[in-house]
Amino acid sequence: KEACRYLRISRPTFLKLVYTNQIKARKVGRGWKVLKSELEAYLREENSL
Numbered sequence: 001k002e003a004c005r006y007l008r009i010s011r012p013t014f015l016k017l018v019y020t021n022q023i024k025a026r027k028v029g030r031g032w033k034v035l036k037s038e039l040e041a042y043l044r045e046e047n048s049l
Helices: 002-007 011-019 036-047
Strands: 027-028 032-033
Touching: 002 011, 002 036
Parallel strands: none
Antiparallel strands: 027 032
């Protein structure tokens, strides 16, 4: 939820990015754990396009 808000994307979009390895995340229980540095790297890559 927090990652989606940080990236300003929907949960389905976030999950698509995780499953396609565009964002590295770990499944923990019913949720996902992702490092803020991973989110920042994704944003940097998206902004460079």
